[in-house]
Amino acid sequence: MSLAEHTLTEPDLAPDGIASANALRDFMAEKFRQAQQMGELPQDDDPPTLAAVTLALANGLQSSVLAGQYDGPTAVRLLTAHLDRLFTGA
Template sequence: MPKRVDHDLRRREIGEALLRIASTRGLQAASMREVAAEAGVSLRLVQYYFHTKQELLLGALAYLGEQLSARVEAHIRALGLPPTPRSLVYGTLTAILPTDAESRRLTRTYAAYYTLVLDEPQLAADHGTGYPDALERFLAGHLRAAQQTGQVDPDLDAPTVAAGLLALTNGLGSSVLGGQRDGDAALAILTYHLDRLFGGDHHVDGSRAEPRGVGTVAP
């Protein structure tokens, strides 16, 4: 009998091959022929699953969003903190910072997409901001929950603050990749801003604590 082909798996393998190229050489190097070589398949097969380069880029971007979601969920579980608004915001943002091999790979890959958008703005228009927008909404939701329980200023604009926190985290990630600071320094800066937002006299899990110094990293 002919071997059954898992088409979803094959598409994913090709999309993730593009992501590997993006994280190491940039998307300018990710021609469909190069992706085929990286995936160990024929160019014709790549073109069967992704008819155009644009379709391949957007398909791989969706896989990248799934990888980042899995990273965030695993990181939050690993922290072992009670699921408070503060711990979820902290866990999400610290998962994004490039402080280990996996988060550096994800940051480099997203940076490759951002660089490509400068030359191909249509990429961003075609759903290229879907995951960042969803992440901002996720953060804003937890900030609103913190407002309802008096953990943060009830007058702050949650969507604006969420966008600012994500921009701060992305900027810190770029500074780590660029060699301006290391991951620990970036984490200390992010923690400082979260302390100011939620109140420096609380641990990341929401429990009371003695006041901490500016550079202290939580938890």
């Protein structure tokens, strides 16, 4: 179990884990908003949704690497493909 998962499953640590996860999501949403303002992302994309989906993908890939489904370079390639699609609109 990763430290992040541990903080979400231990009652004493859960509030800190949720706060950290929310802070990361909010940080990423702000970066996606900035990309929209610079014309790098479509205006109709929702930055909080993009952030949540991207983090969910990263978390899933982390689990897949730990389980041996993917190696690290493959996980990076998959996450990069996701981000490339966001930023190119493909």
